[in-house]
Amino acid sequence: MAGVMTQVTTRGSAAAGGMDIAVRGVRRVFESHRGPVSVLEGLDLDVEAGDFVAILGPSGCGKSTLLRLIAGLDRPDGGQVELRGAEGTNTTSGGGIAYVFQDAHLLPWRDVLGNVVLPLELMGQSRRSRKTAALAAIEKVGLSEAVDRYPAQLSGGMRMRVSLARAMVTRPRLLLLDEPFAALDEITRQHLDEELRALWRESRMTVVFVTHSTSEAVYLAERAVVLSKRPARIVRDVLLKLPSDRPKDLRGTAEFARETAGVYAALEEGEILP
Ligand SMILES: Nc1ncnc2c1ncn2[C@@H]1O[C@H](COP(=O)(O)OP(=O)(O)O)[C@@H](O)[C@H]1O
Numbered sequence: 001m002a003g004v005m006t007q008v009t010t011r012g013s014a015a016a017g018g019m020d021i022a023v024r025g026v027r028r029v030f031e032s033h034r035g036p037v038s039v040l041e042g043l044d045l046d047v048e049a050g051d052f053v054a055i056l057g058p059s060g061c062g063k064s065t066l067l068r069l070i071a072g073l074d075r076p077d078g079g080q081v082e083l084r085g086a087e088g089t090n091t092t093s094g095g096g097i098a099y100v101f102q103d104a105h106l107l108p109w110r111d112v113l114g115n116v117v118l119p120l121e122l123m124g125q126s127r128r129s130r131k132t133a134a135l136a137a138i139e140k141v142g143l144s145e146a147v148d149r150y151p152a153q154l155s156g157g158m159r160m161r162v163s164l165a166r167a168m169v170t171r172p173r174l175l176l177l178d179e180p181f182a183a184l185d186e187i188t189r190q191h192l193d194e195e196l197r198a199l200w201r202e203s204r205m206t207v208v209f210v211t212h213s214t215s216e217a218v219y220l221a222e223r224a225v226v227l228s229k230r231p232a233r234i235v236r237d238v239l240l241k242l243p244s245d246r247p248k249d250l251r252g253t254a255e256f257a258r259e260t261a262g263v264y265a266a267l268e269e270g271e272i273l274p
């Protein structure tokens with residue numbers, strides 16, 4: 001594949017706020033003992049700045065691979081990933097990419113404040129401004145009472161809130177989440193979904209959220225992208241026709257059930273087709 005660009009590039013745009021994502025013909029092949037495994041084979045995906053997109057698909061289809069490629073944590077074997085609106089991103093004002101994993105990945109020897117402040121410390125922000133920013137982020141996720149607790153003293157849901165606050169404290173233009181709430185109980189997960197949706201609405205960031213839950217995707221996102229078995233292709237790409245304001249009882253409505261059924265049908269289609 002000579003001449004195919006393989007690097008992750010960033011290009012200028014005047015608008016602040018979220019980042020645009022352009023995934024163009026991306027190919028990613030892993031070596032295994034059985035030979036090469038083609039995970040992504042010419043995948044195209046565009047996400048507009050400020051959108052909230054959920055990515056669904058069968059286990060092992062390449063969702064995490066796609067997210068890592070978007071983040072620049074991995075390089076494609078072909079094609080390219082372009083992020084627009086990444087300029088102006090620097091080490092003092094933040095505004096870059098934040099990534100949230102299923103495991104909260106907290107430092108056990110640091111309390112809540114110490115964990116949330118960490119990215120700002122690494123960016124070299126002054127002690128006072130980083131503490132103010134961290135306390136504000138902690139308040140937004142409802143953990144003000146727990147600032148001086150250590151990870152071992154927190155529930156799974158609280159740990160994930162810390163992880164979210166640590167991601168938000170840098171005021172990212174692009175927030176990538178890889179099944180972040182999958183290990184939590186249903187009630188906790190729904191609360192976190194509501195908080196994440198509120199955080200997104202008051203910012204202008206772009207969010208890409210990987211989940212295997214159709215109802216979580218429909219509650220959270222403006223758009224759902226359903227991938228097939230590997231090599232992943234887009235089975236369905238739907239705009240979710242739900243109000244922007246999503247009270248929790250939206251989950252019990254007919255319109256919510258209709259959207260969820262549509263995404264579920266696409267998932268089934270992606271499992272069956274080769
Ligand atoms: N670094 C790697 N080396 C080898 N194989 C990998 C690597 N990362 C992912 N894979 C394989 O690629 C496929 C897709 O993985 P992944 O993107 O994690 O899927 P998903 O997140 O959709 O469950 C899987 O078969 C996985 O085993």
Ligand SMILES: [Mg+2]
Pocket residue numbers: 063064065178
């Ligand atoms: Mg995964």
